[in-house]
Amino acid sequence: MSTGLYHPTRNTRNIAYIREENDGHFSIKSISRGDVGVHILNRTAKDIFDLCDGDTEINHIYRRVLQMNAEVSLPQIKNDIDVTLKNLTALEVIEWKDDRTPFAQPQAAPRQDLGDGLGMRLFVETDLRRTADYLKSIGMPSRRSQLDVHVLGTFYLSPYCSPMEYGAVSIRTRLFQFYESLWLLEDAATIVGLAGFRSPIVGMDIEETAVANLAILCLRPGIPANIAAAFLSRSSAGCPAWLINKTITKIRAIVHADTRFCTAGTEELLLAGGYRLEAVFERESLSGAAAKYHSFHC
Numbered sequence: 001m002s003t004g005l006y007h008p009t010r011n012t013r014n015i016a017y018i019r020e021e022n023d024g025h026f027s028i029k030s031i032s033r034g035d036v037g038v039h040i041l042n043r044t045a046k047d048i049f050d051l052c053d054g055d056t057e058i059n060h061i062y063r064r065v066l067q068m069n070a071e072v073s074l075p076q077i078k079n080d081i082d083v084t085l086k087n088l089t090a091l092e093v094i095e096w097k098d099d100r101t102p103f104a105q106p107q108a109a110p111r112q113d114l115g116d117g118l119g120m121r122l123f124v125e126t127d128l129r130r131t132a133d134y135l136k137s138i139g140m141p142s143r144r145s146q147l148d149v150h151v152l153g154t155f156y157l158s159p160y161c162s163p164m165e166y167g168a169v170s171i172r173t174r175l176f177q178f179y180e181s182l183w184l185l186e187d188a189a190t191i192v193g194l195a196g197f198r199s200p201i202v203g204m205d206i207e208e209t210a211v212a213n214l215a216i217l218c219l220r221p222g223i224p225a226n227i228a229a230a231f232l233s234r235s236s237a238g239c240p241a242w243l244i245n246k247t248i249t250k251i252r253a254i255v256h257a258d259t260r261f262c263t264a265g266t267e268e269l270l271l272a273g274g275y276r277l278e279a280v281f282e283r284e285s286l287s288g289a290a291a292k293y294h295s296f297h298c
Helices: 044-048 058-068 074-091 125-137 168-177 225-237 268-274
Strands: 008-010 015-020 025-029 036-040 094-096 112-115 118-120 154-157 180-187 188-200 209-219 246-254 275-283 290-297
Touching: 008 074, 008 112, 025 044, 036 044, 036 074, 044 074, 058 074, 074 094, 118 225, 125 168, 125 180, 125 188, 154 268, 180 225, 188 225, 188 246, 209 225, 225 268, 246 268, 268 290
Parallel strands: 209 246
Antiparallel strands: 008 094, 015 025, 025 036, 112 118, 118 180, 154 209, 180 188, 188 209, 246 290, 275 290
């Protein structure tokens, strides 16, 4: 991000409330964002928000926060502040003096053509409501005991994920925390599929490589097999773009026998999409019974 004379200021006209919660965090409500406009701030994020007074320039914010957190390096401080200010800008709870913002306005991601009128692109914030409506239409978020495969077509959810993580608020939170990329499969302007890849939680000073995980895959019935495989392989090849200073060496999917969260044909699709069977292992399922898991990587 380039820096110049950028002055963030609190947009009080669009703040329904900001309040301290019991755990010491703060919640802030954006009026314009409706039911997905609540954001949680930790103490440092609240300090950054308080510095958005219209007079304090962004370079001065860097230095002020560095003074409060002397044990953290300046590059890390800058990165954290940039992410926080970008999130607050997207929420429309801060604005920028003279409309000079260091952040690009959100635009639709470039579409990749897959044939038969179908295309794919990376999810961006402006897709939030359509994506949430699509997931709701296929039964998520839900704790339902059995998925309707006639409605879903192909569906996979990692055993390390919960259906409840795919409501509108949860998707938006993960988007701004940069740990899951979502790819949309579209027929014209209609979403007909989705793939999500989640990065591991790794420290900046440990490994230089990392493994990303297939978190969710859902495809409408009738998607041609070659297009479904291309959608999966292309989205995994571009994942995860946000993992700074890391090289992704492996994309992993763990398929389990629980038909609530994995429909028939998912393993075949993974193989067609360029994944290879890595291992078969057993572990205790949520119900307490032993379950077999097939681990794939590409």
